[in-house]
Amino acid sequence: MLRMPELPFLRPKKQPLIGVDITASAVKLLEIHPQGSRLQVASYGVAPLESGAVSDRRIKDYKSVARSIKRVIDRTQPTTLRTAVAVPAAAVISRTLSLPRDLDDEEMEAQVLLEADQHIPYALNEVAIDFQRLPPLNPDDDTQPVLLVACRKETTEQLDQVLEEAGLKPVVIDVENLAIERAIRLILDQLNEHQAEEGQIVAVADIGATTTTLNVLNDGEIIYSRDQMFGGKQLTDEIQRHYGLSREEAGFAKKKGNLPSDYFTEILEPFKTATIHQIERQLQLFYSSSNYHDIDYLILAGGSSVIEGLPDMARHQLGATTLVANPFAKMLLSDKVNAQALAQDAPAMMIACGLAMRMES
Incomplete structure (x- = not known):
C-alpha cells in the first residue's frame, strides 16, 4: 500500500508519545502517561518561533523550527522521542x-x-x-x-523532516480535527459534571496567533469547522504600532501586562469586541448552513482565550454558557511540570493534548 508504514494516520498506538503542535507563532510539546485510571502530564513545554518560520500553515524555515523544538526537548527532558504530529484538516x-x-x-x-x-x-x-x-x-x-x-506526501514529509532534524522520531501523523475531538472529550467530561446532556451542541473557538478556528461538535463529533484569518497577532501588531515597540517588545508586554493605562480602553477592549464579532460571524455561518439555530456551550481555546473578561463578554453577547478550555483539569502532574505555567498555557495545548492521547488508542 502507498501509505508510509512509519507514519500512519489512524493506526492505534500503545506507547506514550510526545504530541507536537507547530503553529505560526510557537511549538508546543506535551507528553501524557497513563496512571491507573487517570492520565498524567509527564512533560510539556512551549517555545516561540521566529517570525516567518511558519507561514500559511507551511514550514518555511526548517532549521529555525527544529531549533525551537530542540530547546523545548532540552528543557523538558521527555521520557520518549516517539512523536505524533498533525496536518490541517x-x-x-x-x-x-x-x-x-x-x-x-x-x-x-x-x-x-x-x-x-x-x-x-x-x-x-x-x-x-x-x-x-x-x-x-x-x-x-x-x-x-x-x-x-x-x-x-509533500505535506507529511515536511513534518517528518523537521521532527527528525530536531532529534525526534515521528511515528504518527494525525489530522488536527481528530486531535481536537480527542481533547474535547476531556472538556465534555467536565461539562457532564454540570448536567450537560447528550445531543447538546458545543462550539469551540480556537483563537490562535493568526487564525481563529470554530469547530462545532454534536455528541463529541465535529459537524462543522471553519477558519477565519484573525488572531492574537492583531493585538500584538496594534500594541507595536500604538506604543512604537518592536515585535518582541510588544509580545512581551502583552504577555506580562506592563503597558500604559490607556491600553485597556484604547487597544484591549476593541480587540475583545472584534474577537467576539469574529466568533459570532462564524456561528452565523454555521447556523445558515445547518438546521441548528443556537449552541449550548462555547469553549474558548487558543492563546488569546485567556484575556481577562473575554469569557464574560462572550457569555453576555452570544448567550451561551462559556468556559476557557483546560483539558488537564482532571489530570495528574509529574513533579517536573509547573502547574501554574501549564494552567496558563492549557487553552493553547488542545491539539498537542489530542496528539499525546494517541497512546491511549
Whole structure:
C-alpha cells in the first residue's frame, strides 16, 4: 500500500508519545502517561518561533523550527522521542467507503486502493493513504463503512523532516480535527459534571496567533469547522504600532501586562469586541448552513482565550454558557511540570493534548 508504514494516520498506538503542535507563532510539546485510571502530564513545554518560520500553515524555515523544538526537548527532558504530529484538516481528503465486511486486512487494503483512485484527485504515488474500519451501521449488513484518509506526501514529509532534524522520531501523523475531538472529550467530561446532556451542541473557538478556528461538535463529533484569518497577532501588531515597540517588545508586554493605562480602553477592549464579532460571524455561518439555530456551550481555546473578561463578554453577547478550555483539569502532574505555567498555557495545548492521547488508542 502507498501509505508510509512509519507514519500512519489512524493506526492505534500503545506507547506514550510526545504530541507536537507547530503553529505560526510557537511549538508546543506535551507528553501524557497513563496512571491507573487517570492520565498524567509527564512533560510539556512551549517555545516561540521566529517570525516567518511558519507561514500559511507551511514550514518555511526548517532549521529555525527544529531549533525551537530542540530547546523545548532540552528543557523538558521527555521520557520518549516517539512523536505524533498533525496536518490541517484542509490538507486531508477523507471519504467514507462502503466495503464488504468479510474482507481480511490484506484484501481490504487492496480494495481501498482501488476505491482511492476514484476519490483522490492526485496520482496515488503522490499521496500517503490510510484507512480504518468503522462499526457497521447494522449488525446484519454484509458491508461496513471504512474511513479513507489521504494527504499529499509533500505535506507529511515536511513534518517528518523537521521532527527528525530536531532529534525526534515521528511515528504518527494525525489530522488536527481528530486531535481536537480527542481533547474535547476531556472538556465534555467536565461539562457532564454540570448536567450537560447528550445531543447538546458545543462550539469551540480556537483563537490562535493568526487564525481563529470554530469547530462545532454534536455528541463529541465535529459537524462543522471553519477558519477565519484573525488572531492574537492583531493585538500584538496594534500594541507595536500604538506604543512604537518592536515585535518582541510588544509580545512581551502583552504577555506580562506592563503597558500604559490607556491600553485597556484604547487597544484591549476593541480587540475583545472584534474577537467576539469574529466568533459570532462564524456561528452565523454555521447556523445558515445547518438546521441548528443556537449552541449550548462555547469553549474558548487558543492563546488569546485567556484575556481577562473575554469569557464574560462572550457569555453576555452570544448567550451561551462559556468556559476557557483546560483539558488537564482532571489530570495528574509529574513533579517536573509547573502547574501554574501549564494552567496558563492549557487553552493553547488542545491539539498537542489530542496528539499525546494517541497512546491511549
